[in-house]
Amino acid sequence: MQISDLPYPDPGVPDARSGPRFLWWLGRGQLGGQARSLAWGLLHFCGVAGLPYAVGLGVGAAVDRDGGRLLLVGGLLLVVGAAIATGDAMLHRTAVTNWITAAARVQQLLARKTAELGSALTRRVAAGEVVAVSTGDVEKIGWFVEAVSRFLAAAFSVVAICVGLLFYAPSIGVVVAVGVPVLALSVLPLLPRATRRADVQREKAGKATELASDTVAGLRVLRGIGGEELFLDRYRDASQEVRRAAVRSARMWALIAAVQVLLPGALMVTVVWYGSVLVLDGRLAVGELVAAFSAVATMLYPLRHFEEIAMAYSFSRPSAQRAARVLSLTRTDETPDSVPAKPVEAPAPGGDLYDPATGLLAPAGRFTAVVCGDPDVAGRLAERLGGHAVHPGDGPGAAPPSVLLGGVALDDLALDSARGLVLVQDKDPVLLSGTLRELFDVPASGAVAAREALAAAQCGDVLDALLQAAPDGVDDAMDARITERGRSLSGGQRQRLALARSLVTDPEVLVLDEPTSAVDAHTEARIADGVAALRAGRTTVVLASSPLLLDRADRVVLVHGGRAVAAGTHRELLRGEPRYRAVVTRETDGETRSGEELTEIEESA
Template identity: 40%
Template sequence: MKKVLSDVVTGQWRPVAAAGTLGALHQACEAAVPLLIGVIVDEAVATGDGTRLGLWIGLLGAVFLVLSNAFRFSLRAGELAAHRAEHDLRVRLARRVLAEGGVDRLSGELASIATGDAQRVGRVNAALPTAIAAVVGLLVGAVALLRVSTALGLLVLVAAPLMLGLAHLLGKPLERRSDAEQDRAAAASGVAADLVAGIRALKGIGAEAAAAARYRGTSAESAAAAVRAARSRAWLDGWMLAVTGVFLAVVALVGGRLAANGEITVGQLVAAVGLAQFLLWPLTIFSWVNGLLAQARASAARVGAVLDAPPAVPPGSHVPPAAVGDVALVDVVSGPLRGVSFSVSAGEFVGVVADDPAEASALLALLAREVDPESGAVLLDGVALSEVDGAVRRSALLVASHEADLFGGTVLENVLDGGEHVAEAVAAARVDDVARALPDGMGTAVSERGRSLSGGQRQRVALARALAAAAPVLVLHDPTTAVDAVTEVALADGVRRVRAGRTTVVVAASPALLAAADRVVHLSAGVVVAQGAHADLVTRPDYRSAVLG
């Protein structure tokens, strides 16, 4: 937590220092205003000297000009430091999440931490200069009061540290409840993101009511935590406002008695009352800053937990020579897979049919190394996948998920994201047909996640992107489910043609893709029950049922 906060501040120390300096200048000028007014009352108004009155009023105007510009540029620098710090934190979080091994957190939870928590931590850079300005304002005000009256100055100097300690003490419950609030909000975001991603599957099994009930409960917990945090903030602000009000009343009362006893002049009384009113702002700011810091400390702890989290899967370090493309599973046990063994030789095109979609998902997670097997091994060129260096593994073995998302940009830019073999990939995935149906062809803009395209168009662009990468080993998951039968046959031929000489594994139940494969592996009940050419396996009732329904 402390390291995250210190990194946020030191990373933007220049704008923070500038904001603090300008804020301190603003507060010094603010404190000078009631003093100047007191001088005007004593030396100009009381004497009736118009020239002196004009000079003092001119000086007062100059002070107002300085304080207004100091406040303006202090706020600008503080906001700049806050937003830059938020951005830097989000970049660090993104790098950590995308690093080898990943982080074992729900995607919605990570999104909540990268938005809400990063913002709260970044706001420290806006609060810190304000706190510096408030301290300077308080000290200048106290010194000014000492000039007017020793008793008033000492009263402020003694009471201010006590009030700061009280603000810190009262802010402790807010810090605890802010942590709980963000934690529950992140959990609710994570559940919501997972439910939205799996809505089709939920509808398919009729689990909408159970899913809604789960989210309703999580959301209710999040709302209750937010209410508790808001109640703590309200209590903190209320108590600090009450204490501040009592303090200012005491200052005004003491000043009034001093003026009544003739110990200070009328102008000094005006200055004292003005300074007492001025002190309301720095004292109130202490409450605001303390509350913000309490929330920032809780959020910094959550951000730090992600940045320091161990990898979900331990990174490998072995760097083999150039990939050949041999893939093998040896007695793999993972989730629904209960001892799967099969191999794919370099350059071979193999189809995999799984009776249970969960078996297909488990196989893809192993090949993408999102998880490691409970027992057994997944081998790449004879080396366990868990031992291969992450960068080498990702360049050698590409797993193209069925739920692949497109990025903002043009159709061509999305294919270019895959690699340099664009022309072959576009032709193989029939993206040229897609381009002809679009207003600007390959230059047509694609909206977020490709929602401006139909399901079939989106699927073909994603397939082209995967083919353009020309990875030594390519794993495709249901790449043709949203296209018609004629296009599916063309895509199967295109994939086989482009991938000639490279290892390709297609996890699907598409007869066209399986017919194009050199060999098909049939998984059922978590084990391999058959292997062979599609034309041979289709005579088996269980295989025929899985592929043809």
């Protein structure tokens, strides 16, 4: 796999049962890249391992005044140097490729999972954790994946140096062969504590990221109520906790680094002292002592990779665990490692939408309004109507049955098919930056033009505002740019643009959750008429409690206690259903409405 080949045509199905399993799956998916990196690493480190022996041979040739042998050693040093340089350059190239391709694979998997779960993702995982996984965590995961091959090559070179010394200078090679394993294993007792501190740092950093994300998202509201400084102080406290945790983690890694310097230094001193004694006793040649000293000095370089692989695993394991947690989420109650059933064929057009869990029925081609007393219940119901079944871990008991469209379970359909049939717009839709024309460049049937959708959503003043703020030369409001998340627009303007975008797609079933909560009553009434006219003959479900919307609906359903308990027109339910009246008119306990008051409410609607 080359970087130019990214993104992957198919990133595959990950093993998300645990963090280590996910790392192992990533490594197996890049065996070709790992093999190339290992091969170049072996060339590089074998050159490093051969360098001290070449130096020792050169010193021996110089002591013996053997010019021919000295020339041979010079040629050997050239070969070793070329191997070191070439291997290092290509090792870096292949290692970076492994790093980027692993990170890209994880990002593709996360993007695919986000598209699969939709708005249900942030109900199951904190937004800050999703941000942390998709940014910093993918780099740490890629770091470990690419570090494995370099570590294996370094370990091979260390073994080669020790074995070579045992044959080249057995008397001093024994000391090196005994000391090197001690060096390699010396940091193991410190790793658990370093890992725990790294985990604490990651946890606190994730919470700080989540707090920052929530603060930025609600900055406009915070400024309006004067709570900006309060949340800023909270973020300062959270960032200071992250700093303190990072310092504690860095101290432990500094201690590990110090051990990695101290013990090799002690081994080097031991080799020089003991080798000098052997040279004075005539049991070791000067060239052999130089070779042994050079081998120990050279060994410090590959030994650094032992520390690096420990750090890479300690940092990547919690990152991989977080990524596996997100990737293990499913639309249905199937386990992550189960084999999903083959998707069924899409239902024929014109089928009713039915939710077995609540008993809600939205007849085909009708404008159905749904009234829930709890906004959170309404949000979860909207997700279910779009085919986002509740995961067993998200609530008590077994997962409820899937919503049916034309008698076919949405959860049994292929994801793209289900999304094409049922479109859900939640109460907080997001507008991406770009031109208005790009905003409406979405998969659609083509039956509804952007101008028609904008008119139905009453976006005339929005178009005027965008055109006034556009630079000179922009004469068409469709070419005007929208800032990030539409922050330059008011909440009502963003909501109407999002509604128009949903209308353009013209799905078979359109589910809208409080689509007019941020607009005034006059605009709301006109939007209700526009949506009803534009969606005539198409199934539309609106979750709302506004009498202006409810009165335009062909059918109104009251959901109470998780069940559909009443259905009829708005005026019928207003007169005959006290629970409905309590939600719609905000009637408190003990209050009753006279017939004249109900008539006034109906007339105002």
